[in-house]
Amino acid sequence: MKLTIRKKLFWGMTGLIMLFVALSQFLNSQFLEDYYVSEKKKQLLDIYGDINNIYQGDPETISLELEKLELITGIHIVIFNSNQKPKYRLRRIPEEPPLDFYTVPPPQLTDLQDSNPPPPSPERKQGFEKKLIQMNEDQLKEGKVVINLSKDPRIQTYFISLTTKLNNGDYLILSTPFASISESVQIANRFFLFTGLLIFIIGSIVIYFLAKKLTMPILKLNEIAHRMAKLDFSQKYQVESTDEVGQLGESINSLSTQLHAAISELTEANQKLLKDIERERRIDEMRREFISSVSHELKTPISLIQGYAEGLKENVNEDEENKNFYCDVIVDEANKMGKLVGELLDLSQIEAGTFKLDKSNFEISRLVAKVMEKYKPIFLEKELNCTLQEEPGLIVSADRFRTEQIIVNYLNNAINHVDQQKIITISIKSVQNKARVSVYNSGRPISPELLDKIWESFYKVDKARTRAYGGTGLGLSIVRAIQEMDNNRYGVLNRDGGVEFWFELDIAA
Ligand SMILES: Nc1ncnc2c1ncn2[C@@H]1O[C@H](COP(=O)(O)OP(=O)(O)OP(=O)(O)O)[C@@H](O)[C@H]1O
Ligand SMILES: [Mg+2]
Structure with missing residues (x-):
């Protein structure tokens, strides 16, 4: 299984929550009670301090202050005089002789408790506190404040109690039941287990989405990087x-x-x-x-x-x-x-x-006529029928020498390839603003796939025949080079019973 960051994050965080909950449970069960006891002791000492402060003046006021303290803190306050006779106790018991400070009517709670279980008898109740005084007699005489954890056998309940002698010789006994503390710890632990579970569930869901949100861009980046690797x-x-x-x-x-x-x-x-x-x-x-x-x-x-x-x-x-x-x-x-x-x-x-081409204006048909004049002896010798079809008065702008070279090349080829019909026709006409010179000879057509090749240097269709007339295969490549330099077209066409080579020249403006 691949451990992705997302899984690591998820398991790490949920593990942390679990650890936190477990640790809290452990610490609570181990130390909360001790901590609570020590807090309670501190509270008893604080209240003792408070009582010391208010324990002067009008008995009525003292009684009210004590009652207030008792109600606010939930600490049971009992005061005996120096003869160990009850002087202050919030809960009034009917048989008990009236207390010096007692003014407040008994709380309704007493009525509820009256029915079940029956109210404890005052002697026994006082017995617990008296016992505390007697137990700590020596220390109290020295003016010490004694804190005990003791069981009230009457109600089978543990109390934390503070016993001390006040300045005027009265005995003060503060007590708070211990059962409520351990129970509180248990309740707190149970509640914390529940909240921990809830935190764990909610936390897991939140972490799941958080991890997803955190890792999503990384996954996206990873995909981009993968694509980049593939260019x-x-x-x-x-x-x-x-x-x-x-x-x-x-x-x-x-x-x-x-x-x-x-x-x-x-x-x-x-x-x-x-x-x-x-x-x-x-x-x-x-x-x-x-x-x-x-x-x-x-x-x-x-x-x-x-x-x-x-x-x-x-x-x-x-x-x-x-x-x-x-x-x-x-x-x-x-x-x-x-x-x-x-x-x-x-x-x-x-x-x-x-x-560079040395361009000048001249009448093309005159140039052709001049070339034909030169070739007259050859035509006669070979009995060739060479004619000129011209469009008279066509003035071109071209290099005279190179143009003659082209005509001579075409004409030589025509003479060398003409068949028994011995027809050679040179024509001059204007085509799309150009002067087109064509040289036709009757003879065998050139196979179409070779029509391009013959313009390459040294290319000869029929080697034996070319050798016979001493051809080198350069004539047409010279034509091509001149025409390309002049930016004009040239070409060859298979005509009826013969071949026609042509080239174009600029017509003079
Ligand atoms: N009028 C034509 N009829 C048939 N084939 C031709 C004609 N003109 C040229 N060819 C073919 O094209 C080839 C190339 O012609 P080109 O003029 O370049 O060379 P050449 O005539 O063989 O030699 P050179 O012109 O250098 O003396 C020729 O060898 C020939 O096979
Ligand atoms: Mg040639």
Whole structure:
């Protein structure tokens, strides 16, 4: 069984109450009686003192004062004169000779007692007090005050009594029954047992709820702390008091807020770091891919150049035609390498952003026409049907050199991929405030999943075919880099019986 604070509090407090009640019972039974006796003795001595004070002057007044004292204190007062004849006694007994001080009629109580049991005879009653005087004769003569605990055999009752000789020689006997004391103690103990039980029950209920109220905030704090351990900071402690628990709640709240902020920051930083790492990894991968692609692209021309150069060296004596062929291959391969290096430089320059587009306004159709003019011999040689569909007078704001580079790239690709129909169409039109240049060639469509890939460096759909025309796979990535720098769109569409590459330019204001 887990001993919670609540249970500890409850059992501790109820135990304390029980201990308190038991201890009170014990102390009462052991000492209350003695204490009461000593208190009674003190009271007798006090009354004796009082009587000493009032015992002068008018007998009538003394009698009244004595009676008053007797009624207030409940102490039985009897006075004998020096001849041991009764002088004062509150309860008048008919046969008794009239007392010197006696004036007050007998109390009604006497009537009640008259019937049952019968009133004690005066001789016997006086006998008890007389006996006290005789018993203590020697001490009384010395003027001492004697206190006795003695039994009145007549009524079988114990009395505590004080006997002394007053200044004028009268004897004073004060007595109070002892039975009432022990009974009082018993009653008090019984009552205290009852009140103790009641206190115990009420106390237990109060403590139960008090413990609950005290431990509730602790349980709540515990729950919040548990949640915090699981990185849930949504719950906050409702501070309702300024005591230690309230202060602890405030501390936990601020701890939660600060932890939450710190952990959020950390998570954010971590996510950023992960993104950075991912980007680095991708860049690294790209770099490795790039290097392997470049070395792969260079390997073929280099080995060709090597082979043909060696061949040339070994066959120097052979015919001129053979030599020329060897030289042509070497020059051709060197050109390819030159082209590759040039394109790589271009691409790295554009991608690094080290150069700016040199924008100017010019008529786009003129530029296209100029390029087409340059390609005329090739069109003728390859018997290609190249046409221009233009929207005349469209002035664009663009980098003339880079725009030509794009057109040349598209046109080269079109020439390299055109099919037997040999149709190439270049069109210029304005689309949504942009000048759109498209280059269409009849031929096989590009499979849709590769439409994005062809814009990556060194990506070639058909490697054998690309090799045949000496492509490096960099042309379209240069187009992409230029267009991204110019913040203009570009793309490719599979058309009926052919492929159309397009790009857009800003129309001059
Ligand atoms: N008009 C086209 N029709 C079909 N496929 C094309 C066309 N243009 C490009 N491609 C495909 O896209 C690939 C990438 O073209 P890109 O221009 O980037 O490289 P390349 O033409 O092979 O080499 P480079 O342009 O550097 O000489 C090509 O290898 C080819 O497979
Ligand atoms: Mg190309």
